Amino acid sequence: MKILTCIKQVPASSNVDVDPETGVLIRDGKNVKMNPYDLYALETAYLLKARSGAHVHTVTMGPPSAADVLREALMMGSDGATLLSDPRFAGADVLATAYALSQMLRRIGFDLIICGKQTTDGDTAQVGPEIAEFLDVPHVSYVRDVDLRDDKTLRIRTVDDRHEDVLDIKLPCLITVDKDANTPRLPSFKRKRSTRDIRIETWTLDDLSDKEATHYGLRGSPTQVESIFPPERQATGRIHSNLENPGKTLFDILVEQKWLRGD
Amino acid sequence: MTFSTVNRDDLKAFIEWFGGNNVLTGDTIDEEYAHDELKTVHRRPDALLKATDEAAIRRLLAYANERGIPVTVRGSGTGLVGACVPVEGGVVLDMTPMNKILDLDKDNLTLDVEPGVLLLDIAEHVEKEGLFYAPDPGEKTATIGGNIATNAGGMRAVKYGVTRDWVLGLRVVLADGTAMDLGGKVVKNSSGYSLKDLIVGSEGTLAVIVKATLKLIPAPAKAISLLMPFSSREAALVAAPKLIAHTTLPTAVEFMEQDMWKYSESFLGKNIPHDEHAAYLLATYDATTEGAVDEIVECASAFAVDKLDAHDVYLIDTDDRKQSVWNARGAFLEAVKASTTEIDECDVVLPRSQLPGYLSFIQDLSESTDLRIPYFGHVGDGNLHIYLCRDDLDEATWKEKTAIAFDAMYEEAAKCQGLVSGEHGIGYAKKTYLRRHSDARQLELMEAVKTAFDPKGILNPKKIL
Ligand SMILES: Cc1cc2nc3c(=O)[nH]c(=O)nc-3n(C[C@H](O)[C@H](O)[C@H](O)COP(=O)(O)OP(=O)(O)OC[C@H]3O[C@@H](n4cnc5c(N)ncnc54)[C@H](O)[C@@H]3O)c2cc1C
Ligand SMILES: Cc1cc2nc3c(=O)[nH]c(=O)nc-3n(C[C@H](O)[C@H](O)[C@H](O)COP(=O)(O)OP(=O)(O)OC[C@H]3O[C@@H](n4cnc5c(N)ncnc54)[C@H](O)[C@@H]3O)c2cc1C
Numbered sequence: 001m002k003i004l005t006c007i008k009q010v011p012a013s014s015n016v017d018v019d020p021e022t023g024v025l026i027r028d029g030k031n032v033k034m035n036p037y038d039l040y041a042l043e044t045a046y047l048l049k050a051r052s053g054a055h056v057h058t059v060t061m062g063p064p065s066a067a068d069v070l071r072e073a074l075m076m077g078s079d080g081a082t083l084l085s086d087p088r089f090a091g092a093d094v095l096a097t098a099y100a101l102s103q104m105l106r107r108i109g110f111d112l113i114i115c116g117k118q119t120t121d122g123d124t125a126q127v128g129p130e131i132a133e134f135l136d137v138p139h140v141s142y143v144r145d146v147d148l149r150d151d152k153t154l155r156i157r158t159v160d161d162r163h164e165d166v167l168d169i170k171l172p173c174l175i176t177v178d179k180d181a182n183t184p185r186l187p188s189f190k191r192k193r194s195t196r197d198i199r200i201e202t203w204t205l206d207d208l209s210d211k212e213a214t215h216y217g218l219r220g221s222p223t224q225v226e227s228i229f230p231p232e233r234q235a236t237g238r239i240h241s242n243l244e245n246p247g248k249t250l251f252d253i254l255v256e257q258k259w260l261r262g263d
Numbered sequence: 264m265t266f267s268t269v270n271r272d273d274l275k276a277f278i279e280w281f282g283g284n285n286v287l288t289g290d291t292i293d294e295e296y297a298h299d300e301l302k303t304v305h306r307r308p309d310a311l312l313k314a315t316d317e318a319a320i321r322r323l324l325a326y327a328n329e330r331g332i333p334v335t336v337r338g339s340g341t342g343l344v345g346a347c348v349p350v351e352g353g354v355v356l357d358m359t360p361m362n363k364i365l366d367l368d369k370d371n372l373t374l375d376v377e378p379g380v381l382l383l384d385i386a387e388h389v390e391k392e393g394l395f396y397a398p399d400p401g402e403k404t405a406t407i408g409g410n411i412a413t414n415a416g417g418m419r420a421v422k423y424g425v426t427r428d429w430v431l432g433l434r435v436v437l438a439d440g441t442a443m444d445l446g447g448k449v450v451k452n453s454s455g456y457s458l459k460d461l462i463v464g465s466e467g468t469l470a471v472i473v474k475a476t477l478k479l480i481p482a483p484a485k486a487i488s489l490l491m492p493f494s495s496r497e498a499a500l501v502a503a504p505k506l507i508a509h510t511t512l513p514t515a516v517e518f519m520e521q522d523m524w525k526y527s528e529s530f531l532g533k534n535i536p537h538d539e540h541a542a543y544l545l546a547t548y549d550a551t552t553e554g555a556v557d558e559i560v561e562c563a564s565a566f567a568v569d570k571l572d573a574h575d576v577y578l579i580d581t582d583d584r585k586q587s588v589w590n591a592r593g594a595f596l597e598a599v600k601a602s603t604t605e606i607d608e609c610d611v612v613l614p615r616s617q618l619p620g621y622l623s624f625i626q627d628l629s630e631s632t633d634l635r636i637p638y639f640g641h642v643g644d645g646n647l648h649i650y651l652c653r654d655d656l657d658e659a660t661w662k663e664k665t666a667i668a669f670d671a672m673y674e675e676a677a678k679c680q681g682l683v684s685g686e687h688g689i690g691y692a693k694k695t696y697l698r699r700h701s702d703a704r705q706l707e708l709m710e711a712v713k714t715a716f717d718p719k720g721i722l723n724p725k726k727i728l
Contacts, residue, residue: 012581012582033581036583039583075578183534183535183536184536185536186536186537186577186579186584187577187580188575188577188578189489189564189565189567189568189575189576189578190568190576192564242284
């Protein structure tokens with residue numbers, strides 16, 4: 001079985017700089033980390049690999065510095081990695097990102113694609129499902145557990161606020177894995193050594209079958225950023241000290257804010 | 264020595280100096296003030312005073328000294344040896360309201376604080392200035408006064424030392440109400456006996472700390488931890504001193520066996536990665552540039568795998584990863600507590616090379632006493648935390664077994680050139696063992712020091728000695 005995992009490099013802190021002209025995130029390759037949600041996607045792949053001997057290949061689209069997260073994936077358990085990087089992809093919105101990735105994934109070939117649920121920067125949770133639509137394969141999001149039923153079917157458990165589903169899904173397909181679905185392993189020094197010689201190839205637009213540059217990057221993005229601004233901060237907490245009856249005061253506040261019913 | 268109890272006239276005086284809101288008696292005193300974190304020592308104070316300012320403290324002490332009223336100083340009460348419990352009654356002086364950060368001096372790299380400032384507030388205050396106060400005891404809600412009074416250790420002692428190494432100056436009030444400054448904003452000091460260093464670690468028995476001048480350094484650019492699994496306890500313990508001696512000093516080297524992670528995991532409801540191994544070292548490295556840290560980590564990892572038989576070395580480099588592993592490590596004490604009905608602990612410190620032998624002794628002791636005895640350690644410092652768990656034992660059996668186990672543990676520690684406490688102090692709970700395992704002349708000297716500072720013995724009576 002061939003598993004492809006999609007990961008993204010995101011800013012390590014929540015204070016990100018945005019280009020005021022274009023509304024595009026300024027990514028300089030400094031102070032970055034792997035999107036934390038993608039750790040659960042990778043772990044899901046590695047657990048399947050341990051059970052079925054699957055081959056796990058990891059990809060990312062991003063600037064050349066994004067190769068760092070691919071190295072990290074090799075240190076954790078991936079068998080190979082490819083970077084999709086081309087200035088012509090810059091400014092991609094969700095649709096253009098998913099389109100470029102789908103072109104790449106189709107060419108590499110897969111039985112199963114595993115994405116994170118969402119990222120901590122773009123935060124849309126749309127890339128996974130959109131890739132599946134472009135590739136015309138079934139997809140399931142919010143996945144918690146995966147197991148192989150037979151060599152053509154996955155048994156999947158998903159959880160949302162209200163209910164839990166257990167589904168069977170035919171391969172090839174795509175899943176997005178929920179936060180806390182598992183305990184992601186740490187990068188291993190022994191794997192760092194043993195994967196040192198694995199070359200991470202960089203693909204550009206020229207490696208994709210659709211070579212029409214206007215389908216990618218800012219030009220391929222229907223989303224127009226009107227303006228971009230930090231959300232207004234909620235007022236900070238209130239401090240009540242030296243109260244006669246602190247329990248009652250707290251109760252009244254909780255009722256006032258509708259956390260509790262007063263009756 | 265017989266002490267006076269607090270009477271109406273005393274209370275009147277206290278109210279005049281501290282204000283009515285800050286003087287509590289009887290049932291208005293929260294039960295918390297009758298014990299510390301471990302709850303093995305219990306006694307309610309006659310009166311609880313919330314410290315407001317130095318002037319009030321000076322008056323209180325002059326008066327209490329005159330009247331023979333015991334005064335027990337208390338920080339956050341997170342101690343583990345009953346040190347802040349007023350075993351002779353009298354007054355408990357709660358220092359937590361004196362919690363102002365007074366001055367960050369960027370030229371001298373010092374921080375002046377009141378004693379009730381919490382450790383977590385110090386870290387926050389200096390780190391946003393790119394500075395660093397290195398001592399890192401596990402309990403971040405402890406007060407700096409409590410840390411100084413117990414000479415608290417913590418997770419970074421291997422490289423940076425303990426609280427004492429970071430206290431440059433103290434302002435104290437003596438038992439008779441005199442205030443004085445000891446040490447100061449000076450980096451070194453050979454001016455006579457170091458009274459400041461006597462106060463550090465004196466557990467409220469010599470003076471009340473009302474202000475401290477702490478040493479700061481520029482913050483390291485980055486710290487990375489490494490989780491190193493080993494196939495056995497011995498392998499991990501034998502590796503620890505070698506790792507420390509290898510080229511770059513780690514800031515911390517913690518030791519744990521699999522059972523500790525399991526306690527923590529069930530307590531926190533969260534797993535840590537790679538919890539399937541018998542024993543672990545958890546080491547941290549820092550440096551002033553990011554590149555330097557990466558290089559150190561590479562070198563230490565290769566050494567651990569190639570020369571120390573570590574099964575592998577796992578990288579803990581992001582905040583998320585640090586949180587998942589270090590939160591679990593930080594929860595050990597509470598997780599063990601939650602696993603049983605009652606615990607008691609032993610915090611011996613030994614030469615690092617003695618640890619493997621000592622811990623196999625503990626294993627045997629657990630079998631011979633039929634007690635559950637989980638443990639972990641700041642092995643980088645040779646400091647172990649060993650817990651006796653009561654489980655379903657009745658009171659009499661529990662008392663009997665803990666006495667046997669403690670006697671044996673301290674006895675064996677002494678044989679291994681170890682000392683009674685590495686960082687939690689002697690307080691009330693460990694007095695017997697300090698006495699038993701200290702040279703008689705040394706005890707006499709300690710008693711003479713106590714008498715010189717506090718001739719009437721009103722400050723935290725019955726503690727340490
Ligand atoms: C107008 C506009 C301009 C933008 N310009 C830029 C820009 O110049 N540069 C830029 O980096 N971003 C830019 N963005 C943000 C970018 O569109 C999104 O971050 C990106 O499409 C991924 O979406 P997301 O982060 O919401 O991912 P989500 O949909 O939340 O991610 C879900 C999962 O999809 C996978 N995934 C997501 N992104 C990638 C990726 N790049 N490679 C591999 N797998 C991935 C991961 O598995 C991830 O867990 C722009 C957005 C807009 C609206
Ligand atoms: C989960 C947990 C983890 C811990 N981890 C560590 C650790 O890693 N390292 C370590 O060393 N300890 C550790 N401890 C023990 C404890 O936190 C320390 O002993 C701490 O220094 C106590 O501070 P406190 O403010 O709670 O003092 P208290 O417990 O209130 O008092 C301790 C002693 O200090 C004296 N004192 C307090 N303030 C003053 C003052 N202003 N002037 C004079 N005397 C004073 C008291 O009289 C008493 O003798 C841990 C405890 C817990 C519960």
